[in-house]
Amino acid sequence: MSWITIKTTALRWEAELMQQVLEAQEIPSRIIDLGVCSSLGMGSPVGLQVLPGDQWTALLLLSPIDEELESVD
Template sequence: MTWVTLKTTNARWEAEMMQQLLAAHDIPSRVVNQGMPHFGCGTPAALEVRASDRWTALLLLSPVEDDDIAQDSA
């Protein structure tokens, strides 16, 4: 099984929160430490998903587009 990095962050809790969202949609994922904790910055981490789930996971974690905002700016 091939895993791909979906997102890197300086706060492990953020990666774990995204992992919970993906788990709610039955998408397997894992959080991998990316180094040593930095004072006051948290632990750098990466969120990984299976290569076959990459695009679904990206869509689930992407910001929601609001049609009203898009129409107002046109």
């Protein structure tokens, strides 16, 4: 079974939060370590992976909301 990395971050808690969002929608995911970070004080980078069939749904769920705020007069 192949997996696709859809997000990378230096903050493990951020990846775990994204994983919880995907789990709530029953999208299987996993977090992988990407190696040692070269800058001091930063966490080790991690990647969030999903199955190929869930790639676009996961990306939409994790993308920022683009909505224009309408002014109320």
